[in-house]
Structures are given as C-alpha cells and as structure tokens.
Amino acid sequence: MAEETRSILLQHTVRHSAEVKLKLEKLTNELRQVRQSNGFIETDLREWEDKLKQLKEELVNPPNVVVREDSTMLVPKIRLDAAETTEVFERTFGNTKFEEGLKVVLRDDSTGHTDVRAKYEYATGQQTLRFKIEKLTQNVWIFFGIISKSTPLQKNSFRSPTSHSWSNRNQVAG
Template sequence: MASTIESNKVLCIICNKSKGIFKCEGCSRIFCPKHSIDHRNELGKQLEQIEVTHDLVQQILIQQTEGSKQHLLLKTIDQWEQESIVKIRQAAEEARNELLKYTAHHTNQVKKNLQLIFNDIKEGRENNDFSESELQQWTQKLEELKIELHNPINVSIQQDSIPLVTKIRIDYQDTSMNPQLNRPISDVFERVCGNTQIEENGCLILKDDSAGHTEIRGKNQYNIGKHKFYFRIDQLTSSGWIFFGIISKSEPMQYDSFYSPSSYGWSSKNQIYIGGDDEEYDENTEIFENDTIILLIDCDQKKILLQNNRLNRTRELLVDIKKCPFPWQLHLNLHAPNTHVRILNSSN
C-alpha cells in the first residue's frame, strides 16, 4: 500500500526528489517548497529586466520627442522650402527685370516722340510758319501721347501651365494615420512619351512596330518608405533594349528620358545610368524576354535596387536627391519594336 502512494507522488520539476506541492499557474509546472521560492525569485528578476527595458524605451521616446524638430524628413521639407523659395525669387526677379526693361524702352520711345513734336512746334513758332492743319496734327499727337501715358502699357502677366514648384506632401506608411494603407501600395503605368500604348487598366505597356525610344512613367509618386514592384517581360527581341529605374516627378518627359538629369536605373544592355549619365557597364544587369524584374525603391535610404529572378542577382544604386529630388516615379524606357512589359503587383 505504501509503495502505491509513493508511485503516485508528483516530484518537483527542478530537483526531481522532493514532493511537488506548488503548481505555477503561469507555466503549469510543479515545484517543491524550496524551488517554488526560487522560481518566484527568477520571475522577479525577469520582471526587473522588463522594467529596465521599459525605462530604456521611455527614455528613447523622450529623446525623440525632444529632438523631433531634428527629424530627417523635416530637414528634407526645409530643403524643399529653401529650394522652392530660390526658384520663386529667381523667377520673380527675371519677370521684374523683363518688365523694367520693357517699361524703360516704352518710356524712351514716348520721350523721343514728344521731342519730335516739340521740335516741330518750336520751329513753327520761331519762323512764324504754321497752319491750322499742323496745329491739329500736333494737338492730335499730343493727345495720343497723353492717353498712352495715362493708360497701362500693352503688357500683361502670364503664368505657365507647368508649376514652377511641385507641391510637397506626406505619405503615411502607418495605417493608424491612414487607414487606406491597410492594402498594399500598387502602381500602374499612366503616362507615355512616344509610340507606346497602355492597356489593361495601366498594367501593360505595348510598344508599336517601330524602333525608337519611348518614356513610360507610373502614376504614383514616392518620397518616403520602401516600395517593391514586379515586372514581367512578355515580349522583347534578343537585341532589344529596355530601361528600368526612377525619375523625379518634376522632370519633363522626353523620348530619351534615360539621359534626363534625374534619371537613375539600369538597361538590358548592362548599362547603368546615374543622374542621366551612362557611367558604367555591368554584365549582371542583362534582361531577356520572360524575365521577371523586381525594382525596389527605398526613399528612406535614398537608393534603388534591381533584381532579375532568372539570374538571382541584385544591383543597387545610391540616389543623389540634389540630382533626383523627391517625389520619385517609376520610370521605364523602351526602344525595340513590339516590346511588351507587364507590371504584376507591388507591395510595401
């Protein structure tokens, strides 16, 4: 009978000798009195460590709150503000100088005409040689000059349809600040410059049967966070040329857009374009038909990455925001006839 009782006894999980009489509701393990105290002491130490971590996080929060005005993105906004002010002041100064130049020319012309009338009047009086018709002519000319001086000169202010300064805005990657970001960010092809059509609601671009460069841009603009895009080369000749990269939204569209000052990216002929310059040759960037290309835009680190799934190779370019200011846009350029590129999906 005694042996049966002994066999049913639950032992301490630590020493496996003493009878376990205390069960921890947290971990469901059984302890003897001694190791029950040790277990509670260990939990106490863990709690102390958690409190230390809490204090550390709180300290970091305080430091960031106090230094919020030094946030990197605030510096970007400040830089945008200063550059915009410089552009506006320069445009205003040019307009002022042009207006003053025209005004001075107009004033000098009026002075010359007035002097001519005065000379005629003086000569007529000195020689006592003038008639009613000459008096009428002088009167009419003087009246015309008076009207011209009283009325505004024939000049007006015109504003270009293209804005001098692009608007800056904040894109929230935190869904608590922007609930629409619960779904992945997607992009589509929206604008072209050249003989290319956009199909399937912006997911497919089709080059026509003629050779020649064509620029294609995405719809969205990016100035914060990381954004990944997948492309499939549905159709491309063996000698076909194609470019993937980014460009500043403020850059005007053009056929040879890969040469634009704010263009960054790679071509299928192993070329690297940095600020519009064909600076390097890299045999690891070749692109063929049926390849899947991944383009990662990292605004925070100011860089872009290109990956070819077939080659399992990734290339990286650092972006100089002085050459390629935010916001950025997807930027492709096609050359070979009948090139087809599809954007598959994109995500954060």
C-alpha cells in the same frame, strides 16, 4: 492582433481571388473566340497551357503575401505583409498604348525610344514593383529607373541628370 491579421488576410485573399478570376475569365473568352473561329495552332495550345499553370500557381501561392512569426513571444505574434498591386502606368511618350486597366503597356514595332511613367510618386521608403516582360527581341534596349517628377516626358529620359537606372545590357546610370 490575431483578429486584425485574419481580417487583412481575408481582404487580401478576396481581392487576389477576384484578380485571378478576371484573368481566368479573359483566358476563357479568348479560348471561346478561337474555338468559334477554328483559328489556333499547337503553339497557341502551349501558350494557353502555360497561362493556366501560371494562374494555378498564382492562386495557390499568392505572390504578394508573406507571413512572419515573432518567435520571441510566449504566444507568437504573426504579422502579415500583403503588398497591394495598385501601381498602374499613367503617362507615355512614344508609340505605346495601355491595356488591362493601365497595368499593361504595349509598344508597337516601330523604332525609337519610348518613355512610360507610373502613376504614383515615391519620395522615401522601400518600394517593390514587379514587371513581366513578355516579348523583348535581342536588339531592344530596356531601361528601368527612377526620375524626378519635374523631368518632362521625352525621347531620351535616361540621359536626364535626375535619372538613376539599370538596363537589360547591365548598364547602370545616375
């Protein structure tokens, strides 16, 4: 059991380190390009500093690892829950584009609804999905939910009878 736990932790650590390394390389390239063009301002510096702090925190405290100890045993059993971050977006209706290997969705500034769907389907069990919303103006409505896979992509998916959801305006549907 201990060997299996060590193996899982090692695999997760290697994958996680590679992800952080890619993010750091992306930031390094961004900084290099800006330095060559001499086109940055103080807010850019703060943003890069925040990104570096976030990467440091992510490296020191991996977000998807929980170590649990079973203290009822003579020799405690340690179990590792390492959640993989393999979920990606796959389909969209509206003015969006995908970036960073389908893990980032960018929406343009136009008005109207956009429907974005993830790649994987879940029929049972408990799922944990993490979202980071970087720019959301006050007049924008955002909706998170589940919907039947048979419901087509459409302008107003939130109105579908198979939709169960929550929005940033504390609205619950379904």
